[in-house]
Amino acid sequence: MSENPLKACVTSIQMPAEAKRRMVETLTAQPAPKKHVFAPRWKIRAGALLLALFFCCSVPVLAASIDPLYQLMYRFSPGTAQFFRPVAKSAVSNGIKMTVLSSYIHGDTAEFYLSMQDLEGNRIDATTDLNDSYSIYTPFDCSSYSEIVSYDEPTKTATLRVTISQANGNAIQGDKITFSTKEIISQESESIDVEVPLALSNLPMDAATSPVYVTGVGSSSAFLPDFSDSFDALVPGEPQIIPSVENMTLTGAGFADGKLHIQMAAENMLQTNSHAFLWLETADGTKVSCDYSVSFFEETAGQRTDYTEYIFSVSPEELSSCRVVGDFFSYGIFTEGDWSVTFPLENTE
Numbered sequence: 001m002s003e004n005p006l007k008a009c010v011t012s013i014q015m016p017a018e019a020k021r022r023m024v025e026t027l028t029a030q031p032a033p034k035k036h037v038f039a040p041r042w043k044i045r046a047g048a049l050l051l052a053l054f055f056c057c058s059v060p061v062l063a064a065s066i067d068p069l070y071q072l073m074y075r076f077s078p079g080t081a082q083f084f085r086p087v088a089k090s091a092v093s094n095g096i097k098m099t100v101l102s103s104y105i106h107g108d109t110a111e112f113y114l115s116m117q118d119l120e121g122n123r124i125d126a127t128t129d130l131n132d133s134y135s136i137y138t139p140f141d142c143s144s145y146s147e148i149v150s151y152d153e154p155t156k157t158a159t160l161r162v163t164i165s166q167a168n169g170n171a172i173q174g175d176k177i178t179f180s181t182k183e184i185i186s187q188e189s190e191s192i193d194v195e196v197p198l199a200l201s202n203l204p205m206d207a208a209t210s211p212v213y214v215t216g217v218g219s220s221s222a223f224l225p226d227f228s229d230s231f232d233a234l235v236p237g238e239p240q241i242i243p244s245v246e247n248m249t250l251t252g253a254g255f256a257d258g259k260l261h262i263q264m265a266a267e268n269m270l271q272t273n274s275h276a277f278l279w280l281e282t283a284d285g286t287k288v289s290c291d292y293s294v295s296f297f298e299e300t301a302g303q304r305t306d307y308t309e310y311i312f313s314v315s316p317e318e319l320s321s322c323r324v325v326g327d328f329f330s331y332g333i334f335t336e337g338d339w340s341v342t343f344p345l346e347n348t349e
Helices: 003-011 017-029 041-061 068-076 078-084 317-321
Strands: 089-095 095-108 108-119 135-137 142-152 158-168 177-197 207-214 217-219 232-233 248-256 259-267 275-281 287-289 292-300 305-312 323-344
Touching: 078 292, 095 177, 095 323, 108 177, 207 292, 232 248, 232 259, 232 292, 259 275, 275 305
Parallel strands: none
Antiparallel strands: 089 095, 089 323, 095 108, 108 158, 135 177, 142 158, 177 323, 207 232, 217 292, 248 259, 259 305, 275 287, 275 323, 292 305
């Protein structure tokens, strides 16, 4: 039998909807294997082979159910999952179109460009951001970041560059990858060089703290403390408004463990991505950066509040001539959707 008739016979196989549903529920209910637990190699290979055969026979009729199966296959064999993922270089959701424009590989790093075009309104602008909501499925472990590079107002189209680097440092071979995102934020507002109304000469020397679960750590230098997921943060106080700043308030300041802590709170951070960069400024204009910052959140009666605490290595005496200054940022438009593209990662024009 020639290749084309065989392919037609295989792809015409139909799986009953109820059987397909039961298989998806059974497979997705199984926990993913943990990397540190040994598993016999033949079991993983057999599972991957079974899923591969299932994909070969039923991809044409699984459009609605491919996601859970794809997720399951990706747990066991990312390379196999990407091999069977069909190429789709554009996607439209909630009136916004995402398209892969080009890609470029250089060593262990690859870049690809995406366009985001609003087909219905004005939700895309020069400040468009993916709000850290994107996922990248590759056959290899990698780190990544995204940034906007241009905006065309007449067509309401923003171009973003996504950069990925292979974790082991090996050269990227041009495999197929899947990029997906569920959130877009835009209409960024900023308040620059804002003085925070805080009396530094009257701070508690032993401020009350409580352990919190750390969700993020930032530093402008190579110095970072050696701590686990737990951190002793200031107990939040009553929010104090900061003039000309929206969505963020001052909730605490004081010394703990010999260091100055300043705490900021943000409401609706998941939608606004409100954040700030704080520093101390002396009388002669010298800037004193924080050693590091720690992020965490608390939920009360279903209401989430995100906090960022800035830690400075300064003494009370050094604060006598200082003031607290910051740059504050927030986004005004939050758009949800379901955008996903799959494409070969290769050098293109």
